[in-house]
Amino acid sequence: MRVVLAAATLLITSYVTLAWITRPPPLPGYASVVANWKPSEAWLYDRNGRLIDSSRIDYHARRLGWVKLADVSQITRDTLVAAEDKRFPKHNGVDWWSLAGALRDRIEGKRARGASTLSMQVAAYLAPDLATPGRRGTWDKFRQMRAARALEAEWSKDQILEAYLNLAGFRGEAQGIAAAALGLFGKTPATLTRDDALLLAALLPNPGAGSTEVARRACALGRDTDCSRFAGAAASMLGPARSLALDPGLAPHLSAKLLTEPGAKITSTLDLRIQSVAITALRRQLQGLGGTRARDGAVVVVDNASGDVLAYVGGIGGESTAPAVDGASSYRQAGSTLKPFLYAQAIEKGYLTAASILDDSPVQLDTASGLYVPQNYDRAFKGPVSARIALAGSLNVPAVRTLLLTGVDAFRDRLWDTGYRGLVEDGQYYGYSLALGSAEVTLLEQVAAFRSLAQSGRWSPLRLTDQSPREKPRQITAPEAAWITADMLADPNARAGTFGVDSALRLPFWAAAKTGTSKAMRDNWCIGFTDRFTVGVWVGNLEGDPMRAVSGTSGAAPVWRDVMMALHAGAPSRALPAPAGIEARQIRFAEGIEQPRREYFMKGTALTQVAAAPAAARRPRIVNPVAGSVYALDPDIPLDRQRLAVSVAGQVAGHRLLLDREDLGTADSRPLLEPRRGQHRLKLVDLGGEVVDQILFTVR
Numbered sequence: 001m002r003v004v005l006a007a008a009t010l011l012i013t014s015y016v017t018l019a020w021i022t023r024p025p026p027l028p029g030y031a032s033v034v035a036n037w038k039p040s041e042a043w044l045y046d047r048n049g050r051l052i053d054s055s056r057i058d059y060h061a062r063r064l065g066w067v068k069l070a071d072v073s074q075i076t077r078d079t080l081v082a083a084e085d086k087r088f089p090k091h092n093g094v095d096w097w098s099l100a101g102a103l104r105d106r107i108e109g110k111r112a113r114g115a116s117t118l119s120m121q122v123a124a125y126l127a128p129d130l131a132t133p134g135r136r137g138t139w140d141k142f143r144q145m146r147a148a149r150a151l152e153a154e155w156s157k158d159q160i161l162e163a164y165l166n167l168a169g170f171r172g173e174a175q176g177i178a179a180a181a182l183g184l185f186g187k188t189p190a191t192l193t194r195d196d197a198l199l200l201a202a203l204l205p206n207p208g209a210g211s212t213e214v215a216r217r218a219c220a221l222g223r224d225t226d227c228s229r230f231a232g233a234a235a236s237m238l239g240p241a242r243s244l245a246l247d248p249g250l251a252p253h254l255s256a257k258l259l260t261e262p263g264a265k266i267t268s269t270l271d272l273r274i275q276s277v278a279i280t281a282l283r284r285q286l287q288g289l290g291g292t293r294a295r296d297g298a299v300v301v302v303d304n305a306s307g308d309v310l311a312y313v314g315g316i317g318g319e320s321t322a323p324a325v326d327g328a329s330s331y332r333q334a335g336s337t338l339k340p341f342l343y344a345q346a347i348e349k350g351y352l353t354a355a356s357i358l359d360d361s362p363v364q365l366d367t368a369s370g371l372y373v374p375q376n377y378d379r380a381f382k383g384p385v386s387a388r389i390a391l392a393g394s395l396n397v398p399a400v401r402t403l404l405l406t407g408v409d410a411f412r413d414r415l416w417d418t419g420y421r422g423l424v425e426d427g428q429y430y431g432y433s434l435a436l437g438s439a440e441v442t443l444l445e446q447v448a449a450f451r452s453l454a455q456s457g458r459w460s461p462l463r464l465t466d467q468s469p470r471e472k473p474r475q476i477t478a479p480e481a482a483w484i485t486a487d488m489l490a491d492p493n494a495r496a497g498t499f500g501v502d503s504a505l506r507l508p509f510w511a512a513a514k515t516g517t518s519k520a521m522r523d524n525w526c527i528g529f530t531d532r533f534t535v536g537v538w539v540g541n542l543e544g545d546p547m548r549a550v551s552g553t554s555g556a557a558p559v560w561r562d563v564m565m566a567l568h569a570g571a572p573s574r575a576l577p578a579p580a581g582i583e584a585r586q587i588r589f590a591e592g593i594e595q596p597r598r599e600y601f602m603k604g605t606a607l608t609q610v611a612a613a614p615a616a617a618r619r620p621r622i623v624n625p626v627a628g629s630v631y632a633l634d635p636d637i638p639l640d641r642q643r644l645a646v647s648v649a650g651q652v653a654g655h656r657l658l659l660d661r662e663d664l665g666t667a668d669s670r671p672l673l674e675p676r677r678g679q680h681r682l683k684l685v686d687l688g689g690e691v692v693d694q695i696l697f698t699v700r
Helices: 002-021 030-035 074-084 096-107 118-126 138-154 157-167 177-185 194-203 211-222 228-237 252-258 272-289 335-349 387-392 396-406 408-417 427-436 443-454 479-489 492-499 557-567
Strands: 041-045 051-056 169-171 265-267 296-303 309-313 357-360 365-367 370-372 383-386 512-517 523-529 533-540 582-589 597-602 621-624 647-649 656-659 662-666 678-685 691-699
Touching: 030 157, 041 252, 051 252, 074 118, 074 157, 074 194, 074 211, 118 138, 118 157, 157 177, 169 177, 169 194, 177 194, 194 211, 194 228, 211 228, 252 309, 272 296, 272 309, 272 533, 272 557, 296 443, 296 557, 335 387, 335 396, 335 408, 335 427, 335 443, 335 479, 335 512, 335 523, 357 387, 357 396, 383 387, 387 396, 387 479, 387 492, 396 408, 396 427, 408 427, 443 479, 443 512, 443 523, 443 533, 479 512, 479 582, 479 597, 512 557, 523 557, 533 557, 621 678, 621 691
Parallel strands: 041 265
Antiparallel strands: 041 051, 296 309, 296 533, 357 383, 365 370, 512 523, 523 533, 582 597, 621 647, 656 662, 656 678, 678 691
């Protein structure tokens, strides 16, 4: 009896010990595995649900989305099951016949066959310590078997097979049937053929095998009489890696901005068709310019009504030396593209009208950092011009004179309110050059700002995804000033003096546009809008080196034109409706300064006749020399042949000129000065001896 009891105790103890040693780890349920599956990729879709781009986020393994069993071709399922576990539909997690065969082969000294079932492999994928390298002893095998039986008790056969197809490693870092199908064949799992399935099955025993071994195994698995095709197919499959994405790769820079979480599926505001149009237009232009002239560019297209970004092209690669840099979000010098907001502010405040005359003549301004001498793009001056001509023709000196009216700080604040958030310094930091676009801005900021002019002066942030908030627009510019500015930018006659009558800015329908070129030809812009869209284009070199022989109308404007033409194919743009506070007048300009025309004014500022103010109405002042000027004597010309003319403006009858302490005579005598080296002070003195103007200049 004691012997029986001892034996029973030993048997129970052994069983408990064995059960403890071989106990499997707890396995998650099918729903939990699917829910917690995290692809290494994230995907970007357009507003209509079409895939635009993808981005890899997780670099531990290459995994795509979880593939349902029904989305894998039937021939692939059957082939992989036949190769890996032909009795899978019948066993309960352990294939005892295969285990017996493997044991027999080992006893007979033959190479042992694998006896792991699909269920055992899935259990090992779910609990990696079941198949830890270097720990594949008998007890570990028992644990894996028990885990497989537990899995079969909770999961259906279809769920186990589906998990196997998603968890198996096929080649390199590609995990799962989706990554394998796309990476090795450029297909989706649903389109895999019998030969594709045989090659995949041939990879499973040794994912690192060469093409010869894979072809041989595929032939053996298929039991085909003619296997010659497998050699080439295996070599092609294992050749240069294919892209693991079937998306068109149309928005890599926006993908990098928006896709930050693995497995994310972001619906953007982009329109795939418009995105393609923008890419094509930019690529064609950059190829035409050539890499020695300009290498980079960016395009942004926005729907005016909603603020949705319909196209976002941060660059196209090509001959770029910085293809990963996002040109649409990079800060670049604005050039003349800020002028519309300057004129709009001056019109809104009543300082100017579109018909006001500005002096496009040389001007030199004293600043804290020295003398500021603005020049026009062509280094020529047009004399008195209207504000309409000055803005449409992008004249620099009138813009600086306008900035003197509005004030630098007020203009800087207006730009900040219009979304230019790169202007982090006060107005005095930028100085008068702010009128000519010395500040740095992004293309996104530019498009949002110009859109506000199309939206009656109301600004709101742009939207990039369907989850972006819709913020209530803020009134930044008076509707009347915004409309007049838009009308000036859309006037082909007003810009003809600078750009010609048939530039890229002239479209067969209503469109407002402004070009800009930054210092040293580093940046080239064209921003404009119609009744429905705002389009912004930047062309330049992302590394900051100057372009060669590229201007606003030859660089960015052709892209802008191509995109606008495509957007309005079959549906031309119409002029923006005038707000209630606009008055129209037929005006004439005295002395033929400009041709008579119909002009628009804010209510209460309308004119019918524009003329230069009479001399009596103008402040007496010294026009030449300009304050702060520096003159150099020419050593090749005799000193007594060199003279400096003095000019004055305004009602100066009876006024006298004093150079240092020397009386030069009456101001209206226009004396010629004999230049002497040194710094000099020239004064304009009235009849009562009061100094009404004075300037300093230097002769060297």
